Every structure is written in structure tokens, then in C-alpha cells.
Amino acid sequence: MSECIFCKIVNGDIPAAKVYEDENVLAFLDISQVTKGHTLVIPKVHKANIFELTPDVASHVFTAIPKIANAIKKQFSPVGLNLLNNNGEQAGQTVFHYHVHLIPRYGKGDGFG
Ligand code: 5GP
Ligand code: ZN
Secondary structure (H helix, E strand, O other): OOOOHHHHHHHOOOOOOEEEEOOOEEEEEOOOOOOOOOEEEEEOOOOOOHHHOOHHHHHHHHHHHHHHHHHHHHHHOOOEEEEEOOOOHHHOOOOOOOOEEEEEEOOOOOOOO
């Protein structure tokens, strides 16, 4: 059994607040919300980081991202949105299952940057 926390979310072994799901991709709220609506987008298949990502998996993730960004925009009405992706411990990665952070922005003092 995988020890990967995001694989456990994919498998339904631990709960998450799902924002979007299709055959290949899952998006859910980050447990530690940097700003309201902070979402993580992951491939369902386990890939540690960008260095393991294949073109088809990258395509699945980045095909879903605009849809998810627009769903966040509709629900939370941010004035902007940052994409963030950390790869490797020295780059700030703490969960080693590839993920893209979608961080909605609400202007000065929104808590990010
Ligand atoms: P990283 O630092 O690897 O780019 O980001 C990992 C993110 O995963 C962090 O923002 C952290 O809050 C989030 N995270 C860690 N464990 C869980 C969890 O069990 N559930 C959810 N929803 N998010 C998690
Ligand atoms: Zn995993």
C-alpha cells in the first residue's frame, strides 16, 4: 500500500474537499489555506515531481487547470490567481506527489506574497 498522502486521497483512504475530478486528475482544497480557495491539482497517477512527469500526464494536468481556475474564480471571485509548483526539497516541496498550487489572490494583505 502506498504511503503517499496524495495517493491516499486519490484512493479515498483519507478525506479531502474535492474541487474537481476527472479520469486522470483530481483537485482539492489545500489543508492549510494560504488564501481562501487555495487548491492543489494532482495527476491520479503517482509522479514525484516535474522530473518524473510524462507529456501525457502533464497534458492531463494542464488541460484541467484552466477549468479549475475558472471554477475557483466563479466561487470565490478573486482578483487574480497564482500557479505555484515546488520540485525537490530544496525548492520547498514537502509532498512528493506532483501538484500545482492554485492560489487565488484578493489584493493587498490577502496573506500571500
Ligand atoms: P508543497 O510544499 O509540497 O509544494 O505543498 C504541499 C501542500 O500539501 C502544502 O500546502 C500542504 O498544506 C498540503 N497538504 C499536506 N498534507 C495534506 C493533506 O493531507 N490534505 C490536504 N488537503 N493538503 C495537504
Ligand atoms: Zn502519490
